[in-house]
Amino acid sequence: MTSPSPSPTGGVVLHRALGLTDDEAAAITSLLGREPNHLELAMYAVMWSEHCSYKSSRVHLGRLPTEGEQVLVGPGENAGVIDAGGGMAVALRIESHNHPSAIEPYQGAATGVGGILRDIFTMGARPIAIMDPLRFGPLDDARSRWIASGVIAGISGYGNSVGVPTVGGEVVFDACYADNPLVNVLCCGVLPADRLVLGAATGVGNLAVLLGSATGRDGIGGVSVLASAGFSDDAAAEEAKRPNVQVGDPFEEKRLIEACLELLDAKLVVGIQDLGGAGLTCATSETASRGGVGMDVSVADVPQRETGMEAWEVLTSESQERMLAIVTPASLDRVLEVCGRWEVRAAVVGKVTDTGRLRILTSFDADADVLADVPASTLHEDAPKYHRPLARPAWLDELAAADPAALAAPDDCGADLLSLLVDPAWVYRQYDHQLFLNTVVAPGGDAALLRLAAPGVRGPLDPAGGGFEGAADAIALSTDGNARWCALDPRAGTIAVVAESALNLACVGARPVALVNCLNFGNPEHPEVMWQLSEAIDGMSEACVALGIPVIGGNVSLYNESRGRDIDPTPVVGTLGLVDRLERRPPPPALSAGSRIVMIAPAAAIAGGSLGGSLAGSLWADKVRGHRGGVLPPVDLDTHGRLLAMVADLVGAGIPAGVHDVSEGGIGLALAEMAVAGRTGCQVSGIADHVALFGEGPSRVLVALPASEASGGAQILADLVARADAAGLAVVELGAAGGDRIVVEGLLDVSVEEAGFASTSVLDDALGLGGGAA
């Protein structure tokens, strides 16, 4: 063997072209005790990128609360894992695929789904649910429509085909996302707790087996400057060969899921890791680093889709649908047999060593060349951490002073209401949301509610099907974000977002047990953006501590900029709730004739005339008046915690006929959504003005209660009032459900049918047949 040749041209220009600063390059030289060669430089460049290393955000993320009784695995692994009792566990993870989706919306979104699934089955969990919080530019912009249609088709195309139901999400349109959509995807999986595996390589002499697709020149992106750094005569031709777009193959992923879960069930692997950003470099260095070992990797043994690939291309390719399994030599034959049956390619590409070094070899032959030789942990653990400057944006005071209370009252609240309704069903009808027979509350509810089961894990065909005594019956999932609120005050806005997400869980009867987040922000080199990020993390921290919800994972997406402007700060949270005993379907977010409509809200908040609502950062002020300003109403987290418990109990007891939280659009929109969902109108009074009608404020829930004497209506109400009183909450009687019109005395009177039509036609008109074309 020869040793790595020092880099003849590894000068200042090359490392900068690879995206490394001069200081970072110097740090690499000092870690190695010599100059890195081209391949080594490329490996550090991808591993120390913002995307892989979180170098701008790591110093802040440490402030999030990550501990909890039920936390089996917290942040840092491929996914967080929660103990669901009885030997069952739930894995949860969220990620962004924003930038790829801006270039090729279908494949960007599709590969986002593929990537998040691998994070889940890497843990030994069977993926059972996907959620897709999405944000696009305005619907009247052709390019935004092209992006939205492509992204939704990509999620549908990949998720349906791979066979994991998509059970919820969000869809938001706002000018700040015009060139930079936010495509976040969450995945939840189920596993027997004893199948949990971590992404660590152990056991000197063990083998690293690469599973799945052959490696091509996909997604090499920034590192491709190496092609023009002297390796090739014709840089343009080289570049054309290396399109920065990965294509997803859900069929490959489906077989990969089945093969990997079978390998894990049979205990044939000691560690497993998906290949995501930074491809093989990341998977080999992370597994070695976590296991405290070294690894030798043979480039010649990596199955390649294209001819003539350079080592740096093989090591940094982001080809999709690949996994790295660490197996003992004794299990190799059985591993190959399982993979063969599922038609999954498998090749030994690495060997675990005791050196702590990641060595890239041309082959495993005795006379092979050593192409790179670096301490494995330095790629992973020695990545730089930046304390980037923070500055509170100067514009915030002005925003706070712009009081929306001064806005003119609408002539016709009914017309405004109709203009705010958007039914996301056009999106989720394109997603299989029922596979595995778990979906009790499908998209359209406040949160998705799924039976806690999966094929092979308490699944119908599982021999141990009757096992897992004492496990929760069901899980609830909700994803939430609100950039309008966070733009005014990232800390308070994030608190409100966490509070709303937990309340969505309560509306289907669940108690929150864990949270994951996707922090979508602008350019971290702007001190204002770093300040927003830091504030949002503090807000999330405060809310999670107060509500007792540990953060078990997250993802940071920076450099989200559209048309020269940073996006509004958009922290998105995914919350997981448990339902111990599920005896019946929870009430829908709908009215049914004959019900009494009440609102439960903090007693202090409703003391004012606006029933706890404020137009600051509200949907109405923005969409109807183009106004974004004011001071957000604070969340009383103690009271909110009591509200969560009370709502979950009510739902569990099967008392309400309908439940829906009051969120964007205030009481007016919540009532209209319930009316449309239940095809039943209402007669409501006591709402003073448009501020009370469209104002937004935390900790409020609409509940439809049985009203008739025969159903014990009076008693139900009296019990509710007593319980609310004790919790610092109040019950406001708003009116009754029935008829075919939505009537709010003195403010509006529209037909349920008209509201339904207004709400379903928005997306259908813009994105339906013909509409989605750019």
Added chain:
Amino acid sequence: MTARVGVVLFPGTNCEHDVAAAVDALGGSASLVWHGASSLGDVDAVVLPGGFAHGDYLRPGAIARFSPVMEAVSSFAAAGGPVVGICNGFQVLAEAHLLPGALQKNAGLSFVCDTVDLVVASSASVLTAGVPVGTALRIPINHFEGNYTCDPATLEQLRAEDRIVLRYRRNPNGSVDDIAGIANQAGNVVGLMPHPERACDPLLGSDDGRVLLGALLASAGARVGA
């Protein structure tokens, strides 16, 4: 006697566990049959479940129909055995020429997952034996290529021979004559786009699918007795 139902698993199939669970819950006994198998084993009925066999690449069912197991399915069908293709399974049966016609992309050009209203149009099939014509059912659909297409002569024949098994009340995909499911001449091979296994538990919203799967188990059971 317990009806034994073989549920065929192609690479990319994803509803096999759901169908098996529904069959078991209705008192049948389900077993999975790998697509590479040359025999079905001892079964009284066969279900080709939904999913994306071979990723639906080329056309849904186009690759799957060449699987070794399909010869066994054909022989079983020729011998009068009950064979039901649900969704992707229907597409496989059409590609394999066990049922006439083809399933094209939905007229709306997008995937549709929804619960729809169906009407039983014929009782002369293993899936609807004993179910009165006109019975209304609410059952989920979940497909991109469910737009049933055939030439006018075939349609005439299907009608004349009472082989249109299920119709949509409101056509979700452009299918000719609102067809949701058809049978072969003998009534023992049925293909349908809706997923009855997804409608077998009130907790999930509907249990109307039991009517169809129950009829299938009864048809299979009758063969056990025979």
Added chain:
Amino acid sequence: MAAYDVLVEVALRPGIADPQGATIERALPALGFTGISGVRSGKAFRFSVDAATPAAAQAAAEDLCRRFLTNPVIEDSVVTVAAGAGPS
């Protein structure tokens, strides 16, 4: 034997509805395209066939179309064999 490059165009048979083609056609005026009509959507496949003569390559590709690449209930195909890429 030589390797021949083959292009297969798969089109919906005349008379079979083509919603995708119709949708594209409907969208065109809004994008400023006029004078385009009769849009039909189909599939294209390219591959290489080892065969002794162009005619043999054509025959092999047509057989593949008939048995696999098309569904004759709804689709037709056109096979074009390009010049052989030389003996292989």
Added chain:
Amino acid sequence: MAAYDVLVEVALRPGIADPQGATIERALPALGFTGISGVRSGKAFRFSVDAATPAAAQAAAEDLCRRFLTNPVIEDSVVTVAAGAGPS
């Protein structure tokens, strides 16, 4: 003005993974087809363009490809204009 028949073939750019083509190729031996390799899948469109000359028809079709029928980040297209169908 005449109406020209146009065929557009849309293919994935070289180097872009083509899972569909790869899956079809993998299936062929089991169907008894040998000697076929390099399968790439794409789309085909046919339509008619009103234009003064074949060159104008070609230009219009290429503009349509660039702006609508393809995403140039991953796809290439080839436009073929057939003989005009006569004055319209």
